Amino acid sequence: MQRRFLRITALLLIGLGGVAFFYYIRSLLIPFVIAALIAYVIYPLVRSLEMRGIKRRTAIFTVYAAGVVLVAIFFTVFIPALLQETRSFSRILPEYTRAWEEAQAHLYRLSERVYLPPEGRQVLREMTGQIRSGVLESLRGFARAVLGIISFLPSLILAPFLAYYLIRDFDHIKKRFLAALPPGCRSDLLSLIREGDLIFSQFLRGHLLISAIVGLLTGVGAALIGMPFAVLIGLFTAVADLVPVFGPVLAAVPVVGLALSISQWKAVLMLGIFLAVQQLEGSVLAPRLLGDRVGLHPLMVVFVLLVGGYLAGPLGLIFAVPAAGLLRVVLSYLWEKMVRT
Template sequence: PVYIRQIDVFLGEVNNYLKDYNATIAQAIDFARFEDRYSGWVETAVLSSVSYVSSFTMSLINFLIGIVISIYLLKDKEVFARMFKRLLYALLPVGTAKTTIDIFQEMDYIFKRYIIGKSLDCLIIGVLAVIGLLIIGGPYALLLGVIVGVLNFIPYVGPLLRMIPAFIITYFYDPFTAVLVLLFIFLLQQFDGLWLGPKILGDSVGITPFWVITSIIIGGSLFGLVGMFVSVPITAMIQVVLSRLIDYRLNRKNLNELL
């Protein structure tokens, strides 16, 4: 936290310096080749650059701090789990506490299965991409295959991102081959999005491909990229909770064996 505050203060001082001494900066740069109307644009560009650098620096620092905190959480996860378990048994009836713990354990299992399933999906797509690029005869097949597999973790946006570098790199090699690569990656994405991905994720988290696709669409429309990534495990968790609730209500009515 001390370093974060120091960096924040330093970037604020730089920003104020550029505001106060903009005239000095303008003199240091040769503006003889510019018209007067460009001076405001240059000032805005410089200040915007400083703002972006400051924002990026703070985001990077927060990301690194998040990694450190995550390591400590993983290291002491048994301690936190025991504390949570003791708290539930202390505050709730024994049956309710046991049911709550069972639900959280099942959610944890589903989320792990989702990560494993998504990783398997990306691995298969990456291998297929390498094989296809080798057959087409495109350059850097292994490198582009790795890029395709890694970016497959990002729903919807990932396919577009992996098409761009593959097309650009291949275009400098041969324009016709670049078109073939673009078409191949597009078809590979359709195969992954319409069959392979829902099939693997559905089998991993225990929900049908229909709910996989539907949850991704709803999660993306509501929460953007993050929503698309976590929508499938969240849907599976909701299914677990609803299933437990329905079973409980049916048992109370003695209808569980009939339905």
């Protein structure tokens, strides 16, 4: 018993030391984390090509070549339009700010014609001010996110090279990892890893694809009704849709508000586009591409999102649900082991 206690204590100390070490060098791990995500996303494509008789290295280069073509199309078609719309939006943003101030003043004049107690007028002023500051803060956060992506450019350049070696030597890494597991709990841990893989793949592959489709359809719909900044609207909607439950509302409020500053009909049409796309996502895309592997009650999902947003901001909102799903699997496994023993 004393030897077992010493062994467990030594393992805990080594684990805590490893966590502290990796936390200290966390900035150096960014390209490795991005490489692991890239490898995780494209590995099924490589395996699919391997099953058709293509060697792994050739399959990796084939997937990379297709990715380079898609990135080239993205930069030649999407980026110039995005930059142009960003410049135009920055030029007319003061006009929309003045339009909002005029609408706010009109609302105040309207409230003076209708009897409201002084407290009610104060609440109205505070609510309109909070809405304005919230919209402006959302725009600032979006701009900071774009600048943050640019700061990750060196890591983004290095990550594909690291991902190549991860995919090429995946079988060897997997064999070494399995050999390091204790034989007595190897099968249980493998089952736990497979369950976690289902949850994480659902988020990383399915949810990213759904968000891209939602952003594309919303941007196309905005362009068809003559909305300005259709590319920005599509990109903003795709990013906001990564947040479960609250994402569609976070995207719809500023975009419909922008359409309302142009005309009431554009606001109605833009709201109809959001509702139609969300109906398509809820009834067709999500059941086919996601399923329900996370296993969380809707009330628990809302609670997890609030906790994730409070602890980690926008990234917490995005990763809170899959992290909670993984935690549920781990806790269920530990509880089952405790009950059995």
